[in-house]
Amino acid sequence: MPPHFAYRCTLVGAGPGDPELLTLKAVKAIASATLLLVDDLVNDAVLAHASPTARIVHVGKRGGCQSTPQAFIDKLMINAVHEGERVVRLKGGDPFIFGRGGEEVEHLRAAGIDVDVVNGITSGLAGLSSLGAPLTHREHAHGVVFVTGHAKPGDSGTDWVQLAHTAQQAKLTLVIYMGVSSLDHIQQGLMQGLPAHTPVAVVQHASLPQQREALTTLGDLGSTMAREGLQSPSIIVVGDVVQGAWAWAAQPQRSQKLA
Known part of the structure; x- marks a missing residue:
């Protein structure tokens, strides 16, 4: 049987940019989050689906530009989940296509956190x-x-x-x-x-x-x-x-x- 995790985090694909290309599941996940960690290429219009009370933290990740260190993002996710936040890691395109989603899943699971993944159009x-x-x-x-x-x-x-x-x-x-x-x-x-x-x-x-x-x-x-x-x-x-x-x-x- 798979291991039981007491904590959960959600990786959400925000798609290529057009907010109308979001999946219904992505919209629901974004709306339920109390903390959204948002990549640089995510269209700001996507954040209109977030709760007015949600905290939005931009953790820019863009190839060829200065980016937030991945280790810092991992630590931020893990700490927030353990503090009871409903964390959504919002990533451009699809989390598992050149989005470092696989690396983040590994770090989260190693910290005892289960991960839900919502795919996005790449x-x-x-x-x-x-x-x-x-x-x-x-x-x-x-x-x-x-x-x-x-x-x-x-x-x-x-x-x-x-x-x-x-x-x-x-x-x-x-x-x-x-x-x-x-x-x-x-x-x-x-x-x-x-x-x-x-x-x-x-x-x-x-x-x-x-x-x-x-x-x-x-x-x-x-x-x-x-x-x-x-x-x-x-x-x-x-x-x-x-x-x-x-x-x-x-x-x-x-x-x-x-x-």
Whole structure:
């Protein structure tokens, strides 16, 4: 039997930004919290669902920027739960997709705290969906790989050359998070296994009113992002499924949006 825990904490995925993409379960969890620990990329509009009496603490976590130390966040969660707070750890996207949710679960359980997880829509899905294209397709992509472009300090990170060869052979879509700062390295590695004409979509601020996007090819990825001024946070989607976004962009009502 699983261990019995006297205390509980909830990790909630706030989705990619659009508050209307919250799940009903996420809204209920947010409303019930007495303390919300909120990541940097969570849209402030999401906090409208919080109780007026709830304490809201921003513990910014954003790749490439100065962030609240993870050890401090872990300690804050554990202490608050033990003090009887109903704690919600509110994280952008999904807690278990590049959100350090797994690490936080381990620390909480080691402290005798059980964890409920409420999934959220990840930006890698919302970004390409907003361009009318899927991540998988029976003719173009047999699977999808979510991969981070931001390696842990001291870690060599993803082998982009090997990943490119695998994607080419297995017909996989690559969805790259936090890849802007390492764009040149990523592009060079992928081009050793994928053709330069491979379609690519870049989506910045997925699902938000300020969303911007560009459709390009792998060979032109760096120059396109520089020309369009696309910065972090951006999702980079590589693969033939992006052809669906090209078809979407060709519609008369869409062409001006991507011009």
